[in-house]
Amino acid sequence: MSNLIEVNGLVKHFGATRAVDGVSFNVGTGTVLGLLGPNGAGKTTTVRMLATLLTPDAGSASIDGFDVVTDATSVRSIIGLTGQYAAVDEKLTGRENLWMVGRLLGMRRDDADARASELLARFRLSDAGDRQVKTYSGGMRRRVDLAVSLVGRPEVLFLDEPTTGLDPASRIEMWEVTRELISEGTTVLLTTQYLEEADELADRIVVIDSGRVIAEGTAEELKDRTGGRTLELTLTQRADLERATTIAMRIGDRPVTARSDVATLEVEVGRDTEYAARVVAALSEGGIAVEEFRLQRPSLDDVFLSLTGHAAEAEADGEEDENGDDEQADS
Amino acid sequence: MSALSRPRGPAALLHDGVILTWRNLVSLPRTPELLLFTLIQPIMFVLLFTYVFGGSIGQSLPPDVSYAQFLIPGIMVQTLVFSTNSTAVGLADDLQKGLVDRFRSLPIARSAVLVGRICSDAVRLTMVAVVLVAIGYVVGFRLEAGIGWGVLMILTAVAFGFSMSWIMATIGLSVRDAETASTAGFVWLFPLTFVSSVFVPVTSMPGWLQVIARNNPVTLLSNLLREFTLIGRPAAGTVLPVLLWMVGIVVVFAPLAVSRYRKV
Ligand SMILES: Nc1ncnc2c1ncn2[C@@H]1O[C@H](COP(=O)(O)OP(=O)(O)OP(=O)(O)O)[C@@H](O)[C@H]1O
Ligand SMILES: [Mg+2]
Numbered sequence: 001m002s003n004l005i006e007v008n009g010l011v012k013h014f015g016a017t018r019a020v021d022g023v024s025f026n027v028g029t030g031t032v033l034g035l036l037g038p039n040g041a042g043k044t045t046t047v048r049m050l051a052t053l054l055t056p057d058a059g060s061a062s063i064d065g066f067d068v069v070t071d072a073t074s075v076r077s078i079i080g081l082t083g084q085y086a087a088v089d090e091k092l093t094g095r096e097n098l099w100m101v102g103r104l105l106g107m108r109r110d111d112a113d114a115r116a117s118e119l120l121a122r123f124r125l126s127d128a129g130d131r132q133v134k135t136y137s138g139g140m141r142r143r144v145d146l147a148v149s150l151v152g153r154p155e156v157l158f159l160d161e162p163t164t165g166l167d168p169a170s171r172i173e174m175w176e177v178t179r180e181l182i183s184e185g186t187t188v189l190l191t192t193q194y195l196e197e198a199d200e201l202a203d204r205i206v207v208i209d210s211g212r213v214i215a216e217g218t219a220e221e222l223k224d225r226t227g228g229r230t231l232e233l234t235l236t237q238r239a240d241l242e243r244a245t246t247i248a249m250r251i252g253d254r255p256v257t258a259r260s261d262v263a264t265l266e267v268e269v270g271r272d273t274e275y276a277a278r279v280v281a282a283l284s285e286g287g288i289a290v291e292e293f294r295l296q297r298p299s300l301d302d303v304f305l306s307l308t309g310h311a312a313e314a315e316a317d318g319e320e321d322e323n324g325d326d327e328q329a330d331s
Numbered sequence: 332m333s334a335l336s337r338p339r340g341p342a343a344l345l346h347d348g349v350i351l352t353w354r355n356l357v358s359l360p361r362t363p364e365l366l367l368f369t370l371i372q373p374i375m376f377v378l379l380f381t382y383v384f385g386g387s388i389g390q391s392l393p394p395d396v397s398y399a400q401f402l403i404p405g406i407m408v409q410t411l412v413f414s415t416n417s418t419a420v421g422l423a424d425d426l427q428k429g430l431v432d433r434f435r436s437l438p439i440a441r442s443a444v445l446v447g448r449i450c451s452d453a454v455r456l457t458m459v460a461v462v463l464v465a466i467g468y469v470v471g472f473r474l475e476a477g478i479g480w481g482v483l484m485i486l487t488a489v490a491f492g493f494s495m496s497w498i499m500a501t502i503g504l505s506v507r508d509a510e511t512a513s514t515a516g517f518v519w520l521f522p523l524t525f526v527s528s529v530f531v532p533v534t535s536m537p538g539w540l541q542v543i544a545r546n547n548p549v550t551l552l553s554n555l556l557r558e559f560t561l562i563g564r565p566a567a568g569t570v571l572p573v574l575l576w577m578v579g580i581v582v583v584f585a586p587l588a589v590s591r592y593r594k595v
Contacts, residue, residue: 048432051436052435052436053432053435053436073438076436076437076438077438079436081432081433081436083429083432083433085428085429086429087428087429087430087432087433088430088433089354089358089430090428091357091358091361091362092354092357092358096354096357100350100351100353100354101437103350104347104350104351104434104437104439104443105337105437105438106336106337106338108336132361148433152437
């Protein structure tokens with residue numbers, strides 16, 4: 001499989017800020033790469049360089065063989081960009097925004113008309129198509145913005161944090177339309193702060209922090225990297241917890257944690273699933289009723305934490321959102 | 332499938348410029364504040380100046396020239412100069428909202444966004460100029476040298492506004508924020524338009540100010556427009572300085588605006 005996007009040691013400094021500090025990665029034709037990183041990691045700066053909006057200080061990048069600096073016009077004719085903030089003209093209607101870009105790309109009037117209607121229908125905006133964009137909700141703006149970047153049927157699509165600031169329903173809707181695009185073979189570079197999003201949409205993930213790549217692989221590989229799986233056993237009777245702990249410790253030397261608040265026993269079994277089976281069997285023999293048990297793989301959040309030494313920003317955002325909702329409910 | 336046929340070279344700039352001019356003009360009637368500001372402000376100025384100051388200022392004019400006759404060409408220059416502020420605000424707004432990024436990621440002519448903005452603003456300036464002549468007729472202004480010279484007056488005023496738009500574009504692309512652009516675009520227009528012959532004859536000012544006012548392009552242009560409306564064919568000595576100012580401004584600021592645009 002060939003690489004449609006090749007990035008070699010890209011560097012961009014803003015004064016003393018090393019926004020992007022030697023980033024390299026490749027994106028295979030027809031695949032989705034998730035560029036994952038917290039606020040200020042350098043995601044937008046990287047995308048802006050690839051989309052020919054910013055000139056790199058060092059390093060190089062090419063898209064379908066066209067250099068982003070020396071052959072910017074060729075690059076522009078094969079890319080679509082959906083920036084972090086919806087870049088549509090609010091005073092125009094959704095349809096006019098689409099039509100305008102179609103015309104700029106050299107479509108005839110009626111072709112631009114047809115393409116606009118087609119995209120409005122596809123993004124469930126047909127009803128709102130003739131309203132000014134300023135009347136749209138956040139989710140609708142993002143969808144029309146994505147639609148605008150698809151007018152020219154780009155080979156490569158850059159999606160910069162496509163769901164940041166959207167409510168869960170709109171987020172899932174964005175995921176659905178993105179998946180459709182992916183299934184049609186568009187090569188996608190997606191940036192996100194949400195580990196879940198990268199896991200959902202991307203074939204491969206590049207984790208960046210402070211302008212540097214700190215890990216790369218599939219979601220599975222990244223999860224495996226932190227190694228351990230945890231066997232979680234929820235007991236029917238909380239009173240059994242102490243006895244169950246003793247039994248589990250007798251199996252071997254894997255660490256056991258009892259969490260009495262949820263009547264749950266956690267055994268860190270690593271990659272040894274056999275060990276987990278033995279714990280379950282021993283408890284059953286000991287006459288301890290188990291309500292539920294599961295083998296838990298580390299979440300990408302755990303991976304992120306172990307890679308960067310700090311928690312992913314997405315989590316903090318989620319908490320803020322929840323607090324916000326609470327405040328609204330109170331008033 | 333939709334066939335793509337983008338023109339090349341200078342034709343591309345024309346093609347893209349026309350589409351982006353369209354974009355700015357369609358939204359004009361949907362922005363009532365802007366339209367109101369564009370039309371109401373000049374009407375108010377004409378009425379205020381004619382009836383509040385007209386009596387006293389009119390005394391220092393030659394006996395055969397009415398204040399309305401003196402005021403309308405000047406106020407046209409003043410209003411159009413102020414109207415070019417929307418070039419700065421519009422571009423800064425496009426930058427702030429990420430629209431410039433969107434356009435720059437498309438394979439279109441590089442300065443099309445600038446050209447589209449400045450051309451649509453020129454159309455708006457023409458509208459304002461026509462409204463001013465109309466309101467002028469209400470307060471006693473007449474195109475005494477004929478309608479042809481009246482048309483030339485409007486075109487010359489708009490051409491000057493067009494050249495000023497390049498300064499405004501440079502400002503808008505430098506400050507990159509619509510609100511700052513609005514202030515940065517306005518402040519220097521007050522001394523520019525008031526230290527001139529727009530509202531009062533230059534001879535009524537103190538000597539040192541007269542020197543500045545006489546060489547102010549706003550004065551030179553106001554006087555030229557007055558010649559257009561009163562006597563028609565102007566003297567070469569009145570035309571040349573105005574022409575030099577317009578060309579000079581474009582020659583300096585158009586490349587500056589374009590290079591700013593490329594760097595954003
Ligand atoms: N134009 C600029 N001038 C100065 N500093 C900048 C500029 N753009 C970005 N930076 C800085 O570069 C760093 C990386 O910014 P960037 O926007 O690429 O991060 P990001 O990963 O997209 O973050 P976020 O998730 O918040 O969007 C940040 O420290 C930011 O403050
Ligand atoms: Mg960003």
